[in-house]
């Protein structure tokens with residue numbers, strides 16, 4: 001049990017260790033009974049704090065993460081539907097579940113908020129998805145030692161909110177503040193403040209990993225396996241607890257924006273600034289397309305469509321030095337409100353996908369010294385491939401940069417979407433052949449596993465052999481991709497086969513493009529532009545990022561994603577495909593408080609409540625609607641502390657917004 005005096009904890013501890021009470025069962029939208037042999041066997045374990053999900057409607061939500069995959073590929077290549085999903089509330093239950101899975105050789109797929117874009121938390125050979133996002137408590141904040149001890153499923157926005165009350169702040173976090181601590185640890189680690197605070201590994205002091213044999217391994221920085229946890233992608237076990245280093249909240253923070261006519265001048269400025277005594281917290285480069293798209297969204301020429309460097313400065317001294325530096329460089333800052341707008345945009349990197357609707361791209365890490373050359377090559381290759389790319393570079397303090405290259409696609413036309421996806425692999429392969437490393441592997445970067453840093457790869461391979469000899473953790477991913485055809489898929493995606501194939505396509509890009517053009521023409525002729533209802537259009541514009549899940553009061557009570565905006569938009573897609581849904585599924589969809597918290601944080605700025613009205617109308621025609629039951633649920637939900645917390649944070653419309661990126665689109 002956590003001892004406050006010893007840990008020097010200040011006043012508030014976010015959420016108590018006790019789980020919220022289960023939802024009352026008198027609603028018509030009660031739990032569907034989970035069936036199937038695996039669900040039955042899990043129920044027989046008698047774990048009271050584990051929700052076992054086996055209804056097809058709810059399992060469907062766990063068959064993907066944020067990445068969009070052409071459906072036919074998903075269905076032909078993988079068994080992406082989990083056999084069962086479990087939501088454990090305690091470390092001891094995680095341990096019992098893993099022990100069971102190991103002894104019955106059931107693949108286990110750990111999942112946080114499912115926001116990774118590479119397929120890391122999507123099953124490839126079925127199995128048991130272990131949804132750790134319900135273990136979301138902040139266990140202790142030590143204001144003296146500057147640490148926060150949290151459960152693995154705690155979300156960055158929640159931790160930051162509690163720290164702010166104590167005058168503290170996170171060292172670093174991803175711009176997906178709605179994602180989980182363990183999820184980011186297992187897959188990314190480069191995000192906001194990476195320039196001043198480095199990779200996440202610099203800010204983690206200790207972690208607990210439940211290994212497949214059910215052992216809870218408490219690790220600190222001295223543990224030989226500690227560093228293998230970062231980028232482990234669910235291969236070693238389930239991270240259940242993390243101790244983070246935190247810091248005093250800076251007295252001020254001020255973003256700046258400077259525009260340049262070419263990218264080389266912009267990058268040179270960033271390098272010079274980085275090696276000066278200014279000490280910026282974050283430096284990011286944005287290419288002209290970003291500013292054009294922002295103008296388009298705002299409906300006016302607020303920004304010049306040039307190459308921009310956004311710098312975030314924390315602290316008065318650093319700000320003074322920055323002002324001095326800019327003056328001596330003979331440059332001029334854009335107006336502060338423009339800089340603030342662009343800095344706030346960091347929370348909405350996927351907004352532009354609505355113009356496809358769809359977004360594809362490539363994410364790699366590379367030494368800054370090869371960055372200008374790589375950018376030029378990427379731009380040239382994109383031209384040859386007929387792509388209009390948007391480049392973004394986040395500068396890191398170890399001489400590397402995280403390069404993101406996105407382009408808009410239409411995910412509605414399966415053939416052209418598949419061809420566009422192939423282009424993203426061609427682009428990644430070029431960057432990697434040029435000296436970059438993949439930023440995470442998941443499913444889609446399996447071909448580039450051998451480009452990972454050798455030491456990291458060896459560390460992970462050795463740790464895997466030691467901790468998961470039965471290979472139940474995230475089976476069929478990272479080292480060798482599996483799917484419906486066993487070894488065939490793995491061989492095709494193996495670095496030895498796929499990388500030379502991609503290189504050939506690149507070297508013969510005129511021929512590749514000629515063949516692709518034939519494909520696009522065929523797609524246009526055969527797959528007429530998809531006629532989308534207004535509702536399906538909104539569903540296709542959804543980035544499937546999951547930001548709305550973390551703030552939905554209905555979800556916080558029932559823990560069933562079907563009540564959230566992401567879940568409802570997936571229901572829209574399912575109905576459009578003609579999939580069967582059950583009355584229970586429909587009943588769950590009506591559990592909505594119209595609080596608009598989802599709209600406040602939505603990546604794609606969708607008018608979600610209008611969409612819910614339309615969906616509910618369709619469902620009412622099919623299954624009916626029980627107004628009284630819905631009213632009962634809303635009254636119950638409004639009386640819960642989870643709802644009060646959302647009001648306090650300003651996420652319920654009418655209250656001021658908190659830093660989840662809920663600010664409005666006005667400049």
Ligand SMILES: Cc1cc2nc3c(=O)[nH]c(=O)nc-3n(C[C@H](O)[C@H](O)[C@H](O)COP(=O)(O)OP(=O)(O)OC[C@H]3O[C@@H](n4cnc5c(N)ncnc54)[C@H](O)[C@@H]3O)c2cc1C
Nearest residue numbers: 112113114115116120174175176180182183184188234239
């Ligand atoms: C709008 C947006 C902004 C983003 N910004 C950033 C950014 O700034 N920086 C960045 O790096 N990424 C970013 N991402 C990508 C993604 O959000 C991060 O990788 C994220 O932190 C993943 O966390 P998650 O909880 O969603 O994990 P998931 O996507 O659910 O899982 C990711 C991987 O971790 C494994 N995993 C999850 N939980 C556990 C656990 N408890 N134990 C062991 N393994 C586990 C999964 O098996 C999977 O392999 C962004 C994504 C979006 C949609």
Ligand code: SF4
Nearest residue numbers: 552592593595596598
């Ligand atoms: S309106 Fe509120 S209750 Fe309804 S889906 Fe959005 S966040 Fe959830």
Ligand code: SF4
Nearest residue numbers: 542543545546548602
């Ligand atoms: S509705 Fe908005 S916040 Fe929710 S998953 Fe879709 S884009 Fe993300």
